[in-house]
Amino acid sequence: MSIGDRFLWDARVGLRGLLRQRGFTAVAVGSLALGIAAATAMYSVIHAVVLDPFPYKDVDSLTSIRVFEPGRQGGRTYYTVDQYLEFRERSRIFHGVIASTISDVVWTRAGEPQRLRGNHGPFDTFEVMGVGPLAGRLPTATDAQPGAPPVAVLGYRFWQRQFGGDRRAIGRQMVLNGVVRTVIGVMPPRFMWRGADVYLPTHFRRGEAVEGVRSVHVLGRLKPGISAAHAEGDLKPIIEDLARREPQSFPEKWRVALLPFKETFPSGLRSALFVLFGATGLLLLIACANVSNLLLFRAAGRQREMAIRASMGAGRWRLIRQLLTESLLLASAAGAVGIALAYALLRSVIAIVPPDTIPDEAQVAMNVPVLLFTVAVSAATALLFGLAPALHGCVPNLVESLKSGTRTAGGDPHSELLRGGLVVAEVALALMLLAGSALMLRTLLRLTDADLGFRPERVLAMRVPLPETRYPDAARRNVFFRDLLQRVATVPGVAAVGINTGMHPFGGWGMQVEVAGGSQDTRPVGFSQVNPGYLKIFGFRLLAGRLPSEHEVAAQQRIAVVNDAFVKRYLSGRSALGAIVRVPRLARDPYKLPETGFEIAGVVSNVLNEDPKEGVQPEMFVPYTVLGRADNVSVLAAVDPASLSKTLAAEVYAIDPDQPVTDVRTVQETLERWAFSGPRFNLILFGVFAALGLILATVGVYGVISNTVARRTQEIGLRLALGAAFTDVTWLVLRRGMILIAIGLAFGLAATLAAGRLLRSYMSAVAEFDITALAAVSAVMVLSGAIACFWPAQRAARVDPSIALRTE
Numbered sequence: 074m075s076i077g078d079r080f081l082w083d084a085r086v087g088l089r090g091l092l093r094q095r096g097f098t099a100v101a102v103g104s105l106a107l108g109i110a111a112a113t114a115m116y117s118v119i120h121a122v123v124l125d126p127f128p129y130k131d132v133d134s135l136t137s138i139r140v141f142e143p144g145r146q147g148g149r150t151y152y153t154v155d156q157y158l159e160f161r162e163r164s165r166i167f168h169g170v171i172a173s174t175i176s177d178v179v180w181t182r183a184g185e186p187q188r189l190r191g192n193h194g195p196f197d198t199f200e201v202m203g204v205g206p207l208a209g210r211l212p213t214a215t216d217a218q219p220g221a222p223p224v225a226v227l228g229y230r231f232w233q234r235q236f237g238g239d240r241r242a243i244g245r246q247m248v249l250n251g252v253v254r255t256v257i258g259v260m261p262p263r264f265m266w267r268g269a270d271v272y273l274p275t276h277f278r279r280g281e282a283v284e285g286v287r288s289v290h291v292l293g294r295l296k297p298g299i300s301a302a303h304a305e306g307d308l309k310p311i312i313e314d315l316a317r318r319e320p321q322s323f324p325e326k327w328r329v330a331l332l333p334f335k336e337t338f339p340s341g342l343r344s345a346l347f348v349l350f351g352a353t354g355l356l357l358l359i360a361c362a363n364v365s366n367l368l369l370f371r372a373a374g375r376q377r378e379m380a381i382r383a384s385m386g387a388g389r390w391r392l393i394r395q396l397l398t399e400s401l402l403l404a405s406a407a408g409a410v411g412i413a414l415a416y417a418l419l420r421s422v423i424a425i426v427p428p429d430t431i432p433d434e435a436q437v438a439m440n441v442p443v444l445l446f447t448v449a450v451s452a453a454t455a456l457l458f459g460l461a462p463a464l465h466g467c468v469p470n471l472v473e474s475l476k477s478g479t480r481t482a483g484g485d486p487h488s489e490l491l492r493g494g495l496v497v498a499e500v501a502l503a504l505m506l507l508a509g510s511a512l513m514l515r516t517l518l519r520l521t522d523a524d525l526g527f528r529p530e531r532v533l534a535m536r537v538p539l540p541e542t543r544y545p546d547a548a549r550r551n552v553f554f555r556d557l558l559q560r561v562a563t564v565p566g567v568a569a570v571g572i573n574t575g576m577h578p579f580g581g582w583g584m585q586v587e588v589a590g591g592s593q594d595t596r597p598v599g600f601s602q603v604n605p606g607y608l609k610i611f612g613f614r615l616l617a618g619r620l621p622s623e624h625e626v627a628a629q630q631r632i633a634v635v636n637d638a639f640v641k642r643y644l645s646g647r648s649a650l651g652a653i654v655r656v657p658r659l660a661r662d663p664y665k666l667p668e669t670g671f672e673i674a675g676v677v678s679n680v681l682n683e684d685p686k687e688g689v690q691p692e693m694f695v696p697y698t699v700l701g702r703a704d705n706v707s708v709l710a711a712v713d714p715a716s717l718s719k720t721l722a723a724e725v726y727a728i729d730p731d732q733p734v735t736d737v738r739t740v741q742e743t744l745e746r747w748a749f750s751g752p753r754f755n756l757i758l759f760g761v762f763a764a765l766g767l768i769l770a771t772v773g774v775y776g777v778i779s780n781t782v783a784r785r786t787q788e789i790g791l792r793l794a795l796g797a798a799f800t801d802v803t804w805l806v807l808r809r810g811m812i813l814i815a816i817g818l819a820f821g822l823a824a825t826l827a828a829g830r831l832l833r834s835y836m837s838a839v840a841e842f843d844i845t846a847l848a849a850v851s852a853v854m855v856l857s858g859a860i861a862c863f864w865p866a867q868r869a870a871r872v873d874p875s876i877a878l879r880t881e
């Protein structure tokens with residue numbers, strides 16, 4: 074008989090046995106399916122988001138040019154247009170070098186103007202990226218000729234959203250940032266380079282900004298066989314020349330290297346996904362331990378069958394093969410059910426993924442690599458949960474098994490020890506999942522309970538991105554916003570109006586400063602450009618000095634207000650009022666201020682301006698008119714903020730009907746979208762996995778105690794006949810289960826503390842374990858285990874002694 078025939082024979086025999094025991098089969102398949110479904114769903118996300126998110130040709134040869142300071146994290150992959158052109162013209166290690174922007178592009182048309190996300194790039198961008206159009210064509214050399222009509226290529230999502238997928242959009246003319254461009258093509262669904270709505274082929278010229286964008290990302294397609302040393306040798310002379318010309322743009326000690334595309338644009342969820350994938354691994358291990366215990370119970374009832382097989386000449390390997398084949402059948406059925414469950418779970422996962430945390434190009438789906446992963450997991454689980462029962466069940470005691478049938482089967486110490494060990498493992502793993510979910514809950518609560526110093530649900534913000542083509546200098550921008558702030562202040566229901574480059578509690582600009590007579594700390598500080606109303610809206614309290622007046626803001630006075638954290642860092646032990654703070658960066662392009670010093674006129678209280686874990690960072694506030702770069706308008710609403718949205722936008726259109734308004738939402742809505750969505754995503758998934766793990770572990774404890782009661786029925790009946798009380802028997806059974814749970818808790822707590830350090834290394838924003846959280850999850854585990862033990866204990870205490878003794 075061939076190997077294939079033997080397997081088919083074992084499969085037929087095993088299938089008949091599993092179908093005869095439908096209850097056992099359903100529980101085993103269901104337990105494994107839950108673990109396989111969770112692992113499959115998370116792997117689907119990881120494969121799409123981390124392992125293979127990008128559709129570009131030979132994506133591993135696409136690299137960014139990274140200049141960094143040794144010993145420090147980060148580095149730069151963005152450069153000026155002039156610097157980009159140096160790389161493009163002088164480097165020899167690339168097939169092509171392109172630049173790209175993330176730009177505000179105003180689409181002027183009938184009705185309200187619309188702000189689009191634009192990507193300016195050279196005419197060979199699509200050639201370097203290696204992706205052709207879905208419809209129409211891409212830019213050609215003719216389009217790049219001087220005087221050729223400007224063209225545009227649409228992103229797929231924008232094409233679907235705005236034009237309903239109508240191919241007649243090709244050939245249409247669109248007024249984008251005041252330039253009439255002809256649409257020549259549409260890119261495929263997964264071509265989402267920089268998430269653009271429109272791609273604008275652009276001539277990059279030295280000394281010119283790209284429609285107000287001065288910093289571009291530089292990307293090159295590396296030639297085959299280029300080593301890291303070769304790349305550094307090619308790029309180093311270029312950086313040396315640039316650093317000599319622009320020393321302020323590069324660190325004193327620098328190095329240059331290539332950064333792979335996947336590392337340049339990683340998912341913001343990458344660390345969290347790996348942690349959650351680890352959680353599904355724990356859940357799968359609990360399921361495997363549970364099914365292993367079920368198989369051990371089943372093997373105990375099959376000792377007579379195994380003994381007969383052995384007495385008829387079946388060798389040890391033959392019995393192991395049969396038992397492992399049955400395990401494989403269970404795992405295969407669980408894998409099929411798990412795929413169906415994973416499909417449903419995956420849709421739920423996608424629905425709660427935080428915005429802008431995965432690459433736009435990523436396509437999360439149940440594809441061939443994911444299905445192959447499921448097959449591999451199913452096979453591995455078959456071996457994992459089936460090996461121990463198979464090894465234990467293949468060596469029956471022929472004499473005892475044939476003589477006593479099943480009564481003595483499964484009562485040997487080795488079987489007891491193995492079952493107890495599996496229960497201990499289940500409890501420990503379930504505790505780790507519970508502790509992880511508690512940690513995620515504390516992380517979310519720490520964020521939501523943070524004292525912001527103002528009521529975020531009452532503050533409505535909107536962004537008004539003035540295009541540089543129509544507002545090229547600070548004077549024109551200041552006139553626009555001065556008029557807008559005055560108009561908005563008179564709107565009924567508006568208690569105060571403010572402006573800044575961003576808004577609290579989110580981080581904004583960071584600048585290095587020099588404080589005359591103060592500490593020389595080179596760490597950047599927050600640099601906000603505001604009016605007096607902004608400080609009122611966001612709850613800043615004046616601690617010393619005064620706030621700038623509207624007249625001083627209009628006159629572009631070089632005065633500043635700093636927060637208390639700024640004073641403690643730079644001016645501890647001395648008066649801050651009157652101190653001069655210089656911002657050297659403002660002397661350089663594009664600001665080129667002749668005087669970069671600001672006199673401190675006041676000190677205000679700290680208001681959260683960064684990750685709560687990092688605490689309030691030093692910050693300075695200067696009049697928005699000095700640079701004219703602020704574009705985020707905030708209002709303190711005395712009425713429902715939603716009722717003001719259209720009115721505020723109308724005030725913008727009254728000044729400039731071609732000016733779009735974007736991101737109109739309250740601070741609370743922004744917090745929900747950007748700050749809370751990530752921790753909530755982690756909490757929901759971790760909570761689901763922990764709940765499933767707790768259920769499986771509880772079922773495992775119940776199964777072991779129930780089996781113990783069933784095997785000790787005669788002993789229990791004898792104890793009752795000799796006068797044992799109801800509580801004595803109940804405690805006898807409970808004690809066995811609670812000892813296993815206590816051992817599992819001990820191992821689980823130790824593993825949880827070790828895993829907590831690893832978890833924080835992956836997710837820096839996560840909270841730390843504390844005694845309260847560990848005590849709470851331990852109590853949940855003990856309570857669940859006690860409930861699982863209580864029912865078998867009650868059943869044992871109600872055994873009729875005469876019936877129990879008659880079973881002998």
